[in-house]
Amino acid sequence: MEFELAPAQRQIRQTVSEFVDREVIPVAAEIDATGEFPAALIEEMGELGLLGMPFPEEYGGAGLSYHAYVSCLAEISRGSGALGTIVGAHTSLAAHLLFQHGTTAQKRAYLTSLSQGEDIGAFALSEADAGSDITAMDSTVQQDGDGYRLEGTKMWVSNGTVADTVIVVAKTDPEAGRQGLSSFVVRPEEDDGYCVEGTEAKLGDRGCPTAALRFDSVYLPAGRCLGEEGDGFYQALHGLNCGRISVAARGVGIAQAALDASVAYAEQREQFDQPIGAFQSIRHKLANMDTKLQTAKMLMHRAADRKIRDEPFVKAAAQAKLHASEVSREVANQAIQVHGGYGYTTEYPVERFYRDAKLNEIYEGTSEILRNTIADRVIDCWHTLSKNRGYLLGGNSVQHTGAGHIRHCQSSLRVTLSRILGADIQSRCDQACWHGTIGATRRAPIWVFGTASTPGPGDWKISHYSVGSTEVRAGVRFRRRRRGKWIYRKNRETTHRRVRLPG
Numbered sequence: 001m002e003f004e005l006a007p008a009q010r011q012i013r014q015t016v017s018e019f020v021d022r023e024v025i026p027v028a029a030e031i032d033a034t035g036e037f038p039a040a041l042i043e044e045m046g047e048l049g050l051l052g053m054p055f056p057e058e059y060g061g062a063g064l065s066y067h068a069y070v071s072c073l074a075e076i077s078r079g080s081g082a083l084g085t086i087v088g089a090h091t092s093l094a095a096h097l098l099f100q101h102g103t104t105a106q107k108r109a110y111l112t113s114l115s116q117g118e119d120i121g122a123f124a125l126s127e128a129d130a131g132s133d134i135t136a137m138d139s140t141v142q143q144d145g146d147g148y149r150l151e152g153t154k155m156w157v158s159n160g161t162v163a164d165t166v167i168v169v170a171k172t173d174p175e176a177g178r179q180g181l182s183s184f185v186v187r188p189e190e191d192d193g194y195c196v197e198g199t200e201a202k203l204g205d206r207g208c209p210t211a212a213l214r215f216d217s218v219y220l221p222a223g224r225c226l227g228e229e230g231d232g233f234y235q236a237l238h239g240l241n242c243g244r245i246s247v248a249a250r251g252v253g254i255a256q257a258a259l260d261a262s263v264a265y266a267e268q269r270e271q272f273d274q275p276i277g278a279f280q281s282i283r284h285k286l287a288n289m290d291t292k293l294q295t296a297k298m299l300m301h302r303a304a305d306r307k308i309r310d311e312p313f314v315k316a317a318a319q320a321k322l323h324a325s326e327v328s329r330e331v332a333n334q335a336i337q338v339h340g341g342y343g344y345t346t347e348y349p350v351e352r353f354y355r356d357a358k359l360n361e362i363y364e365g366t367s368e369i370l371r372n373t374i375a376d377r378v379i380d381c382w383h384t385l386s387k388n389r390g391y392l393l394g395g396n397s398v399q400h401t402g403a404g405h406i407r408h409c410q411s412s413l414r415v416t417l418s419r420i421l422g423a424d425i426q427s428r429c430d431q432a433c434w435h436g437t438i439g440a441t442r443r444a445p446i447w448v449f450g451t452a453s454t455p456g457p458g459d460w461k462i463s464h465y466s467v468g469s470t471e472v473r474a475g476v477r478f479r480r481r482r483r484g485k486w487i488y489r490k491n492r493e494t495t496h497r498r499v500r501l502p503g
């Protein structure tokens with residue numbers, strides 16, 4: 001598994017790396033010490049195209065692949081963890097949500113200025129009582145004439161004090177659970193009632209303002225809802241999945257900085273008349289640090305690769321973030337050990353790396369939540385069609401799956417599915433149905449299967465769909481017809497995945 005950047009993209013990473021060495025590393029300690037948002041540096045990065053890296057040029061972006069984007073973000077984080085958060089929250093959360101779910105008009109109005117660095121973006125999801133459990137949020141949006149009225153508070157909003165465009169998730173239908181959340185574009189300069197209540201004093205990540213926000217009956221004109229009303233939960237999770245790859249990049253960058261500092265120190269520091277780098281215990285530490293770093297990099301690129309290929313990447317992104325977060329903290333910890341007493345002081349940067357790294361394990365899904373996400377997919381959610389009798393809804397017909405074959409069933413099941421799955425899911429099902437099949441097992445989880453075209457003998461029919469935040473992939477080989485029925489066989493490389501019902 002090799003994730004090589006194309007020569008042009010390698011050149012861009014090299015340019016970013018040189019920029020970081022020249023402009024970021026010399027001021028990183030000061031950014032940390034003062035905790036001030038590095039506005040001049042961010043402006044310069046905007047001019048260099050570093051605030052819209054993965055977006056197409058038509059929306060002011062640099063058109064980089066996700067591999068190149070995360071490589072560059074790792075470089076930026078190597079220079080400063082705070083800059084890693086600023087760029088990550090701006091790009092992977094705010095701008096990415098607009099790119100993914102915005103209308104053409106919304107992208108032109110808001111994404112272009114974000115990509116070009118004229119505006120700064122933020123994403124406001126968390127609240128005082130709604131962190132891991134975002135459906136517990138209290139913020140609401142109500143229809144007001146042609147527009148909307150936003151009321152509520154948000155916590156821990158990265159870039160919250162400096163943002164020009166904030167994607168806010170709030171409840172449009174408090175009774176509807178996950179289907180009752182929607183995302184809105186909020187413009188602090190234009191929308192009266194947007195108040196910054198204060199910023200958090202933090203262990204690390206200083207320089208990226210983490211704000212508490214209050215929305216005092218903020219009027220949002222028509223055209224500010226992102227996507228459809230009720231899509232907010234799924235949009236947020238999708239955004240967080242992309243964000244998790246960028247947090248992995250932040251982890252990789254911080255770990256790289258900690259390793260680089262340790263190698264340099266091990267060569268220069270002498271004890272017992274020799275460089276400490278000559279001691280086997282120090283050499284082994286460096287070897288372990290580098291090995292962990294390389295595995296984190298691989299998982300980061302693996303997640304980016306799946307995203308680029310438009311394959312399900314929820315698990316890959318969770319694994320990349322989980323691992324890179326822990327690696328960055330462990331490598332920074334070892335870096336302090338290599339530095340001895342000096343490492344515990346602010347004279348050397350490794351204590352900052354340690355403080356900055358810790359955050360990776362908390363935001364955009366704590367390590368515990370990520371383990372839940374991964375475990376759901378590793379343990380619970382892998383099933384095969386042959387083991388589960390279920391219903392397939394495909395084309396104009398509804399079918400019932402038995403062990404090893406597909407049989408026709410009553411089409412009235414579609415109505416039942418609609419009731420079980422909810423309108424939002426059902427509309428997605430309808431979209432997928434024109435060339436796919438969708439079903440639900442008897443025990444409530446939904447099955448979604450896709451075929452790229454009408455199955456024929458010997459064809460592998462592999463496809464995947466997203467149902468809200470849930471990724472689904474199915475691989476079915478239609479081998480031959482027996483007594484008028486298509487026979488399928490499980491593709492060994494892909495697996496049918498059971499997904500949970502929302503709400």
Ligand SMILES: Cc1cc2nc3c(=O)[nH]c(=O)nc-3n(C[C@H](O)[C@H](O)[C@H](O)COP(=O)(O)OP(=O)(O)OC[C@H]3O[C@@H](n4cnc5c(N)ncnc54)[C@H](O)[C@@H]3O)c2cc1C
Binds near residue numbers: 130156158159205362
């Ligand atoms: C510096 C910083 C920047 C941030 N930036 C943003 C931002 O830009 N936008 C935004 O919306 N939010 C942001 N956040 C919020 C962040 O995403 C949340 O802090 C995070 O999701 C955890 O939520 P919580 O703090 O409420 O912890 P809680 O959800 O209260 O969790 C507390 C502990 O319980 C564990 N836990 C909770 N539920 C479960 C479960 N089901 N299973 C196992 N363990 C569980 C958690 O893992 C954790 O260890 C930021 C936070 C920080 C610290």
